[in-house]
Amino acid sequence: xxxxxxxxxxxxxxxxxxxxxxxxxxxxxxxxxxxxxxxxxxxxxxxxxxxxxxxxxxxxxxxxxxxxxxxxxxxxxxxxxxxxxxxxxxxxxxxxxxxxxxxxxxxxxxxxxxx
Amino acid sequence: xxxxxxxxxxxxxxxxxxxxxxxxxxxxxxxxxxxxxxxxxxxxxxxxxxxxxxxxxxxxxxxxxxxxxxxxxxxxxxxxxxxxxxxxxxxxxxxxxxxxxxxxxxxxxxx
Numbered sequence: 001x002x003x004x005x006x007x008x009x010x011x012x013x014x015x016x017x018x019x020x021x022x023x024x025x026x027x028x029x030x031x032x033x034x035x036x037x038x039x040x041x042x043x044x045x046x047x048x049x050x051x052x053x054x055x056x057x058x059x060x061x062x063x064x065x066x067x068x069x070x071x072x073x074x075x076x077x078x079x080x081x082x083x084x085x086x087x088x089x090x091x092x093x094x095x096x097x098x099x100x101x102x103x104x105x106x107x108x109x110x111x112x113x114x115x
Numbered sequence: 116x117x118x119x120x121x122x123x124x125x126x127x128x129x130x131x132x133x134x135x136x137x138x139x140x141x142x143x144x145x146x147x148x149x150x151x152x153x154x155x156x157x158x159x160x161x162x163x164x165x166x167x168x169x170x171x172x173x174x175x176x177x178x179x180x181x182x183x184x185x186x187x188x189x190x191x192x193x194x195x196x197x198x199x200x201x202x203x204x205x206x207x208x209x210x211x212x213x214x215x216x217x218x219x220x221x222x223x224x225x226x
Binding site: 031033035041042043044045048056089091095102103104106107108109111 | 119153156157158159160161202212213214215216217218219
């Protein structure tokens with residue numbers, strides 16, 4: 001069964017450093033998403049991406065964040081200057097189409113720890 | 116006001132029990148509704164969609180009451196493997212299916 005993959009599984013970084021989280025969505029999917037989950041909190045939407053541009057972003061997704069699809073398979077989330085409060089689990093998701101009933105498939109996540 | 120509210124639990128039940136979870140959502144324009152399951156430190160996985168007419172998938176039954184903005188999930192004959200956090204999820208009335216999650220209800224099924 002096709003699945004979304006994410007690397008690395010765990011990233012430890014120093015405050016102020018840049019990190020890039022990588023995702024490989026399911027191959028025939030067209031819509032991509034990043035969500036995050038701070039430990040003990042709910043899953044929160046960050047950004048959606050379609051046709052090489054951001055479709056929607058939340059207020060969490062400020063200028064420190066950017067997304068990119070550098071090639072035909074990868075989808076990345078960059079945090080330019082990490083803060084302690086960026087420590088969270090980051091989930092990538094993809095869907096075949098975007099309708100309110102389409103299923104989003106989640107990757108296993110990258111645990112980001114900012115020291 | 117929280118967009119999606121759930122009782123955090125935990126719900127501790129013995130194997131074979133029936134357990135029900137509830138969820139309320141604040142935005143009356145919400146379009147679609149789901150229950151996801153999340154195991155500890157894992158990704159959310161879709162359990163089932165929720166339709167106004169109610170729907171059943173094996174031991175799981177979901178109900179939606181749009182007038183009350185209320186969603187429920189019933190699990191019959193609980194198994195040990197049902198132990199997880201159950202996330203109530205809605206999509207708002209926008210052009211994109213951004214998922215809005217509740218914080219989840221933890222279920223612990225014991226032998």
